[in-house]
């Protein structure tokens with residue numbers, strides 16, 4: 001949500017069936033950004049004591065999904081991907097089909113979100 005709001009437009013959040021999702025109308029992203037082993041890199045310049053801008057947010061999301069045995073899907077730049085993580089932490093996006101909307105939709109099921 002922080003990333004979506006940082007793009008300056010609307011952010012939609014929801015819960016459909018088993019999945020939580022966050023949707024924005026931004027420029028889209030590279031699904032490999034969900035790699036847990038990627039270097040801390042951010043495109044953000046405004047750093048405040050109250051926010052990170054460290055390049056860590058997507059890694060934390062990915063870590064929570066992996067650690068709890070969940071699933072994560074990214075729809076962006078015309079395609080929907082399921083993210084698989086390699087043993088070295090790299091995200092391997094599997095293309096599942098077309099995505100016809102602008103921006104990015106991130107859907108996840110994470111056992112810690114469900115409190116189980």
Ligand SMILES: Nc1ncnc2c1ncn2[C@@H]1O[C@H](COP(=O)(O)OP(=O)(O)OP(=O)(O)O)[C@@H](O)[C@H]1O
Pocket residue numbers: 003004007024026027028029033041042043044051052053054055056057058059104
């Ligand atoms: N929804 C999005 N749309 C477009 N680009 C995104 C989106 N989410 C993340 N990004 C890009 O991915 C980068 C990494 O995101 P991530 O959340 O990991 O770190 P950050 O937002 O830069 O810093 P932090 O989350 O630590 O405050 C961002 O700097 C941004 O360039």
Ligand SMILES: [Mg+2]
Pocket residue numbers: 002003056057058
């Ligand atoms: Mg972030």
